[in-house]
Amino acid sequence: MPSILVLGIFPSFLFVNLYMKSTGLKNASFARLTNDSSQHSRIHSDKLLDGLLASGYEEESCISRFQSYLYRKASPHKPSQYLIYKLRKYEDLHRKCGVHTKAYNRTMVKLLRSKNHSAATMCKYLVWTPVNGLGNRMINMAAAFLYGLVTDRVLLVQFQSDMIGLFCEPFLNSTWILPKDFPFNNHHRHIETYQNMLKKGKGNDSKGIVPSVMHLNMQHTSNDPKMFFHCDHNQDLLQQVSLLILQSDQYFVPSLFMTPSFNTELIKMFPEKDIIFHHLGRYLFHPSNEAWGIISRFYQAYLANANEKIGLQIRVFVPQHTPYERIIELLLNCTLKHKLLPELDKQNTVSSIWENQTLKAVMVASLDPVYGDNLRTMYLSKPTATGEIIGVYQPSHEDHQKFHDDRHNMKAWTEMYLLSMSDVLVTTSLSTFGYVAQGLGGLKPWLLYRLTSNQTHDPPCERDFSVEPCFHISPKYNCEGKTVEHLSSLYPHLRECVDYSFGTKLVNDSE
Numbered sequence: 001m002p003s004i005l006v007l008g009i010f011p012s013f014l015f016v017n018l019y020m021k022s023t024g025l026k027n028a029s030f031a032r033l034t035n036d037s038s039q040h041s042r043i044h045s046d047k048l049l050d051g052l053l054a055s056g057y058e059e060e061s062c063i064s065r066f067q068s069y070l071y072r073k074a075s076p077h078k079p080s081q082y083l084i085y086k087l088r089k090y091e092d093l094h095r096k097c098g099v100h101t102k103a104y105n106r107t108m109v110k111l112l113r114s115k116n117h118s119a120a121t122m123c124k125y126l127v128w129t130p131v132n133g134l135g136n137r138m139i140n141m142a143a144a145f146l147y148g149l150v151t152d153r154v155l156l157v158q159f160q161s162d163m164i165g166l167f168c169e170p171f172l173n174s175t176w177i178l179p180k181d182f183p184f185n186n187h188h189r190h191i192e193t194y195q196n197m198l199k200k201g202k203g204n205d206s207k208g209i210v211p212s213v214m215h216l217n218m219q220h221t222s223n224d225p226k227m228f229f230h231c232d233h234n235q236d237l238l239q240q241v242s243l244l245i246l247q248s249d250q251y252f253v254p255s256l257f258m259t260p261s262f263n264t265e266l267i268k269m270f271p272e273k274d275i276i277f278h279h280l281g282r283y284l285f286h287p288s289n290e291a292w293g294i295i296s297r298f299y300q301a302y303l304a305n306a307n308e309k310i311g312l313q314i315r316v317f318v319p320q321h322t323p324y325e326r327i328i329e330l331l332l333n334c335t336l337k338h339k340l341l342p343e344l345d346k347q348n349t350v351s352s353i354w355e356n357q358t359l360k361a362v363m364v365a366s367l368d369p370v371y372g373d374n375l376r377t378m379y380l381s382k383p384t385a386t387g388e389i390i391g392v393y394q395p396s397h398e399d400h401q402k403f404h405d406d407r408h409n410m411k412a413w414t415e416m417y418l419l420s421m422s423d424v425l426v427t428t429s430l431s432t433f434g435y436v437a438q439g440l441g442g443l444k445p446w447l448l449y450r451l452t453s454n455q456t457h458d459p460p461c462e463r464d465f466s467v468e469p470c471f472h473i474s475p476k477y478n479c480e481g482k483t484v485e486h487l488s489s490l491y492p493h494l495r496e497c498v499d500y501s502f503g504t505k506l507v508n509d510s511e
């Protein structure tokens with residue numbers, strides 16, 4: 001065993017012992033940690049999520065990186081050796097080309113001189129810019145990172161104050177935050193756009209038209225159906241651009257799978273195709289110490305002692321037209337029908353079943369307190385028919401989704417993370433907040449039907465077939481420019497989403 005492992009493990013192992021005693025985490029996981037002689041290497045492999053994470057980080061700067069494995073069941077999904085190899089290689093590239101390195105400085109100088117025509121540079125970059133809410137941003141950042149991995153681009157993220165302080169730095173010994181002195185921050189108007197380049201080139205791949213700095217807009221609202229991002233001829237063009245500034249709120253990973261030149265590489269990286277966000281999300285998104293403080297305290301206070309944890313994520317898209325009573329009815333129709341929550345025992349005021357006092361903790365994430373309040377009142381008013389005890393907890397409510405507000409994003413992030421620690425997850429169709437939670441947790445959620453008025457719906461919910469997020473703006477044209485009814489039907493690992501039939505998501509071959 002290399003000495004760095006021994007040094008890294010021994011003190012943290014002692015810490016784990018103390019920690020487990022003080023928090024009442026499950027005895028089973030305690031035994032898992034203390035049992036046999038291979039305990040040290042096992043702790044090490046658990047902590048690093050089977051090699052997904054690099055070793056060598058300082059513990060104090062990002063406590064969640066070292067503790068989160070104590071709060072979750074070990075994931076049954078192991079990253080492939082090839083993915084691990086790609087990640088370590090990427091980290092080297094990021095250190096070499098990262099912000100304010102010699103290579104970065106040289107590249108920026110060169111690009112400032114030649115942004116309108118192609119220029120060969122030592123490093124290539126993908127700059128992520130924020131659009132829409134935190135859920136959209138996170139699924140999009142994961143997609144952007146994967147795009148960077150397959151095209152050897154360094155990912156830099158433009159975080160404003162509303163995102164600073166949510167996450168730890170993901171890449172060892174370097175930063176992913178775009179610096180304040182990034183030279184293309186204030187030049188937006190003069191930078192060529194992908195759409196404009198396509199218009200000029202009319203699908204012709206002559207080299208002269210490719211600038212070295214370009215805006216790539218793949219936003220939900222301004223999606224150009226003919227952008228051919230999933231086609232080799234356009235990826236060949238994009239490959240010549242040194243600095244791509246991405247504006248998107250989408251999980252465009254299915255597009256990358258459709259691209260012939262990326263497909264083989266992606267299948268090698270992800271032999272299980274439906275856990276891509278699960279791996280990339282756990283690799284990239286580590287709660288900052290502040291976020292981890294909130295998450296771990298909430299967990300210890302309300303969830304740690306439960307026999308089962310149920311996450312309910314309720315998003316109401318048109319609240320002014322959708323009475324909350326209907327949503328609660330739908331939620332109960334779903335959770336009672338599928339026995340996620342027990343029926344009430346209406347005959348008795350005190351439970352007659354004594355042998356069965358298991359505790360189910362229900363965590364409700366919603367902008368409106370009415371859902372948690374109603375459910376809590378309901379389970380306090382009568383015993384359950386099964387004898388189970390139901391605790392209902394709702395960490396926060398914000399009334400409406402707020403953009404550009406750092407406290408709001410801190411709440412959103414900590415709640416997505418807490419939901420991901422559930423054993424069973426119920427989410428609202430089309431909510432990217434739910435996608436992040438299901439992806440991090442590796443959970444196939446029950447998708448509640450999306451009510452938008454005083455209506456009813458049967459079935460109230462449907463089980464998703466994959467833990468991957470849905471790509472809402474799936475391409476409508478094949479690479480020859482012909483419209484195809486549902487392009488994903490031509491690919492073995494892609495399927496229509498359960499919650500949005502125009503969307504596409506990844507699925508394993510076997511399913």
Ligand SMILES: *[C@@H]1O[C@H](CO)[C@@H](O)[C@H](O)[C@H]1NC(C)=O
Nearest residue numbers: 028030031032034035036037
């Ligand atoms: C310890 O590990 C051994 C074999 O790995 C197993 O048989 C035993 O049940 C474990 N003990 C506990 C307390 O988990």
Ligand SMILES: *[C@@H]1O[C@H](CO)[C@@H](O)[C@H](O)[C@H]1NC(C)=O
Nearest residue numbers: 099100101102103104105181
């Ligand atoms: C790169 O440029 C920055 C800002 O001008 C400077 O602080 C830094 O020292 C430079 N890096 C190197 C390696 O010269």
Ligand SMILES: *[C@@H]1O[C@H](CO)[C@@H](O)[C@H](O)[C@H]1NC(C)=O
Nearest residue numbers: 054055056091095172173174
């Ligand atoms: C990261 O930085 C630390 C401290 O400067 C250094 O000891 C370590 O070798 C570095 N690791 C890598 C992979 O660069």
Ligand SMILES: *[C@@H]1O[C@H](CO)[C@@H](O)[C@H](O)[C@H]1NC(C)=O
Nearest residue numbers: 115116189190191192193196
């Ligand atoms: C570069 O291209 C942009 C967008 O097409 C244009 O507005 C600008 O004038 C060009 N700059 C130079 C130096 O050619």
Ligand SMILES: *[C@@H]1O[C@H](CO)[C@@H](O)[C@H](O)[C@H]1NC(C)=O
Nearest residue numbers: 201202203204205206207208
């Ligand atoms: C494509 O580019 C080549 C070389 O610049 C040119 O000869 C040809 O006419 C172009 N084709 C179209 C369809 O624009």
Ligand SMILES: *[C@@H]1O[C@H](CO)[C@@H](O)[C@H](O)[C@H]1NC(C)=O
Nearest residue numbers: 353355356358385386387388
């Ligand atoms: C005890 O609870 C379980 C669900 O946790 C249920 O399946 C079972 O029927 C309950 N037992 C009784 C006697 O109600």
Ligand SMILES: *[C@@H]1O[C@H](CO)[C@@H](O)[C@H](O)[C@H]1NC(C)=O
Nearest residue numbers: 321322323324326453454455
């Ligand atoms: C919703 O519809 C039900 C009957 O379907 C009706 O009783 C109720 O008053 C309606 N609620 C609102 C707020 O319109």
Ligand SMILES: *[C@@H]1O[C@H](CO)[C@@H](O)[C@H](O)[C@H]1NC(C)=O
Nearest residue numbers: 326329330333455456457458
């Ligand atoms: C819930 O289920 C009941 C009974 O099947 C049905 O009458 C009602 O319309 C459902 N509510 C909703 C909101 O779908």
